[in-house]
Amino acid sequence: MKPHSNQSLARIGAVCCEIAAEATVRANLESLEQLRRQPGPAHGEPLPAALLKHADEQTVAGLCAVYQAIAGAGLQDTCFCDWGVVAAPRFLGRPTMAAALQRFVAEGAWGVSPHLIPHRSLHSVSGTVSQALKIHGPNFGVGGGPDGTGEALLAATALLVRKRLPGVWVVLTCLSPQLPPDDAGRMPPGTQAVGFALALMPGGTSGSSLRLQITRGVPDAEILARIKRELGEYPSYAREEAVGLAAL
């Protein structure tokens, strides 16, 4: 198929960018402590020792995926200083919140950790990646719920194109499988933290033949499906109807 020119893309409300790098990391929660200390192949300055000490498991996996993507695409010498970061965790902090609720009930206000909010909010993954890679461009979180993949691609592409950034890291994370934690915030054995990182760059700048197109606010279905497969599907809204929940 003949590629659209930028002008014809704009007429149909479409934008296109290149996928310069991508990687997926799946880490058993039991092995996460090692990754907290060394989340991946070194890039730039050494990380502050405590950067990931209180970070969520999903944050660690997301950052690992970024490092893997950098190494895999040979971007070690790239300066990401002016890039952006858009991260979409899925239900960030569920295990920690389960334990925190128990502790709050038992101990009251003094039992709430001051690390809960900074490290389990929607912006926590993007903020940490920004800090680790010394990225001074915009960083923000998107989605947060069952399926933030499309939301992340939309927000990242708009940012890349309209703010004329050299690139945007899209970081998607989740726990897989999605099972309930116990009262102490422990997940069942075998649970993995999954991180998927995608480096988006403007058309014609990365040399990559992989493209992401968004038309009228709808991301390319094939790429969307591929990313969802990497992360593991989450039960759709149809399931909510199937289990008989009131559609509030």
Added chain:
Amino acid sequence: MNLGDAVWITGVGTATPLGHTYSAFADHLLAGRSGVERVQGFDVSEHPCQIAGQLHEVPCPCGIDIEEFSKLHRLEQLMRWCCSAALRDADLWERRNEIRIGVVLGVGAEWLEFWESDALAGGHRVYQPELDNESMIARTCRVLGLSGPAVSVSAACASGNVALSQGRHWLELGWVDVCLAGACDMAVTPMALAGFGNLRALSRRNDEPQAASRPFDRQRDGFVMGDGGAVFVLEPASRARRRSARAYAQVAGYGARSDAFNMVIPSPDPEPAIAAVREALHDAGCNAEDVDYINAHATSTPVGDIAEARVLNAVFGDHVHHVPISSTKSMTGHLLTAAAAVEALACLAAMERGALPPTINLHEPDPECNLCHVANEARPGQVRVAVSNSFGFGGSNTCLVLKAV
């Protein structure tokens, strides 16, 4: 929309501790009233901070069953109220099914707040991932019948500016005909109040709630949390003109840079924040001298207010002593994820009413915050260009420029 077409704000929906409509909010803001009081609704006797600007009740939008509405989580109530009120204000409610309306809302901790309120009411949703199948924003769009894309964004306390910027981009890219953009937060919960309190970020002036939020004042001792939200209808100017819509302002410029320093503590290097403000002014085609009013991020923390004063001095130079500046958090409290959106609303009020909202409780300005303060009382002033700074955890520095239309 045509490239080069401006993006206008043509509708507003809000609920804050200062009022549930734009006009009530503007009235109370310009009267210098505080919405801060002792926390109601849960026991705060063991909390280090016991005060906040709360939203006790969210109005039910017209045409929605009150009983059904009352079962919703308070954050979802707020979203529905703000979105539907904004569409009605823009005179687009009846035509919402005929146009492609996108939604970008700052929502920072939807699931944490939901799991907490559910658990404290005896529920177990934090242990039931199989039931968490739809986000509040997706459900809000579905129930309101909005057909465009919808995204929740969070840059912590800068989220509202991120949302307005994204909404503007979506219009420029032709993804939507109209976009709802803003932010909502109902953060005054037992655990969030405790968490921020234990972080030593909150004021402990529990005996004087209305005097507790005092940005730029020498006696400030931390911020005061607040609930609320504001959602705006963004629309291409050409479209708004065709239908003779009321225009509140133009979303003219935006800048965003990250500290890349610490998740909580602002960077000692002011450069990223300086760059964000300069980028926003450049984007708006403005010079520092063009700015008529600055709505500061200033939260009333000892470190943050001084850091922002340094940023403003660097960007505005000598002009900083002539540009009126205030922090409306002195009245609303700090609405966290929703702060930037509500502060954009304060800028609209200043433009429309020809009056500059004050920083209340500013009796002894910190000499390290040597700025042109609008202290304690509103004062007359024509505002053609307003700047609204918002910074957040995660190192986000953002700046929005609004121009009168």
